[in-house]
Amino acid sequence: MTVSASAFDALRQDALAGLARATDEAGLEQWRVEWLGRQDGRLTRLLRSVREQPAAERPAFGAAANGLKQALEAALGEREEALRREALQALTTTDALDVTLPGRPQALGRLHPVTQTLRDCVQAFAQMGFRVVEGPEVEWAAYNFDAVRIPEDHPARDMWDTIWVDTLIGGERKMLLRTHTSPNQVRVMERMQPPVRVIVPGKCYRQEATDATHEWMLTQIEGLAVDEGIRMSDLKGVLYEFARQMFGADRKIIFHHSYFPFVEPGVEMAIDCFICRGLGAACSTCHGTGWIEILGAGMVHPEIIDNVGYDSARHTGFAFGLGIERVALLRWGIEDIRNFYQNDVRFLEQF
Ligand code: DAH
Numbered sequence: 001m002t003v004s005a006s007a008f009d010a011l012r013q014d015a016l017a018g019l020a021r022a023t024d025e026a027g028l029e030q031w032r033v034e035w036l037g038r039q040d041g042r043l044t045r046l047l048r049s050v051r052e053q054p055a056a057e058r059p060a061f062g063a064a065a066n067g068l069k070q071a072l073e074a075a076l077g078e079r080e081e082a083l084r085r086e087a088l089q090a091l092t093t094t095d096a097l098d099v100t101l102p103g104r105p106q107a108l109g110r111l112h113p114v115t116q117t118l119r120d121c122v123q124a125f126a127q128m129g130f131r132v133v134e135g136p137e138v139e140w141a142a143y144n145f146d147a148v149r150i151p152e153d154h155p156a157r158d159m160w161d162t163i164w165v166d167t168l169i170g171g172e173r174k175m176l177l178r179t180h181t182s183p184n185q186v187r188v189m190e191r192m193q194p195p196v197r198v199i200v201p202g203k204c205y206r207q208e209a210t211d212a213t214h215e216w217m218l219t220q221i222e223g224l225a226v227d228e229g230i231r232m233s234d235l236k237g238v239l240y241e242f243a244r245q246m247f248g249a250d251r252k253i254i255f256h257h258s259y260f261p262f263v264e265p266g267v268e269m270a271i272d273c274f275i276c277r278g279l280g281a282a283c284s285t286c287h288g289t290g291w292i293e294i295l296g297a298g299m300v301h302p303e304i305i306d307n308v309g310y311d312s313a314r315h316t317g318f319a320f321g322l323g324i325e326r327v328a329l330l331r332w333g334i335e336d337i338r339n340f341y342q343n344d345v346r347f348l349e350q351f
Pocket residue numbers: 179180181182222223260262263266295296297298299319320321322
C-alpha cells in the first residue's frame with residue numbers, strides 16, 4: 001500500500017475532526033484508542049506498514065507517518081487541556097462561589113437572666129456601701145440551723161426539706177446543701193468587727209415541691225449591717241432604695257410582719273403582683289394575695305450578736321435575705337420561675 005501526501009492530509013483532517021467531536025474524557029479515550037491505540041490504532045497500523053512500502057518510498061513514508069503521529073499526539077494534549085479549561089469555566093457559573101457574600105453571624109452568648117439580675121442587685125447594694133463576700137454552698141448544719149437559732153427540735157427546721165450530704169460524722173449527718181445564705185451572717189461576724197456592711201450572694205437548695213414561684217435551687221443575696229445605733233428605719237431605707245433602683249418608683253412595696261428565728265422583729269417585703277395587679281383571686285403567681293414576696297428581713301437577734309462575741313447592748317444590726325429569681329420574675333413579668341432552669345433557648349434568648 002502506498003499512501004500519497006494528500007492521503008496523509010486526508011487522514012489528518014479525519015483524525016482532527018474526530019478529536020473535535022470528543023467533548024469529555026471518555027470521548028478522548030475512545031479517539032485515542034481509534035487512532036493511537038497500540039494494538040489496532042489507525043496510525044499504529046500505518047506505521048507498521050512502513051516495511052511494506054517500496055524501498056525507495058520508505059523514508060518519506062516513515063517520516064510522514066511519524067510526523068502525523070506526533071501531530072495527533074500534540075492535538076490530543078491540546079484538546080485535553082482545552083476541555084479541562086472549559087469544565088473549569090463552566091464550574092464558575094454553575095457551581096459559583098460568591099466570595100463577597102457576608103458570613104453567617106456568630107451566635108453571641110449572653111448572661112443568664114438570673115445572673116444578670118444578681119449582678120444588678122449586687123450593684124445596687126454595692127452603691128450603698130455593702131461589700132461582697134461569699135460563703136460555702138455545702139454548709140454545716142451548725143451554721144445553717146443552730147447558729148441562726150434554729151435548733152434541732154425547732155419547728156422552723158420543718159420549713160425546709162433539706163438536702164443532706166450523706167456522710168455520717170459521729171453517727172450523724174452534719175453537712176447539707178445550705179437552705180439559705182443566712183448562716184453567713186454568723187460567718188461574717190465571727191471574722192469581722194463592727195461596723196459590718198456586707199452582702200453574700202449565692203445559691204441555696206431546698207427539696208421543695210416546685211411551683212410558679214418555687215424551685216429546688218434558688219439564688220439569694222444575704223445582707224447584713226451591724227454597727228452602733230442601727231435601727232429598723234435604716235433597714236427600710238436601704239430596701240426602699242433597692243426596690244426603687246430595681247423596679248422604678250411606681251411599683252408598690254409592702255412590709256408584712258413575719259417570723260424568722262434569727263431576727264426580732266422580722267418582716268417580709270413584697271412587691272405588687274405584676275400579673276393580676278392584686279385583682280385575681282385565682283392568680284397562680286401571687287396565689288391571689290396581690291403581692292409577691294421577694295425578701296425576708298429584720299433586726300439581727302441580740303442573742304446572735306452576743307454569740308459571735310459582739311455586745312448587744314452596744315451593737316445592733318439588720319439583716320435581709322433576697323430571692324433573686326423572684327426579682328427577675330417581677331422585673332420582666334415572667335409568670336413561672338421554672339422557666340429559668342429548663343434551659344430552653346427560646347426563653348433565654350429573650351433577655
Ligand atoms: N433566710 C431566709 C430564707 O431563706 C430569708 C431571711 C429572712 C433572711 C429574714 C434574713 C432575714 O436575713 O432577716 O427564707
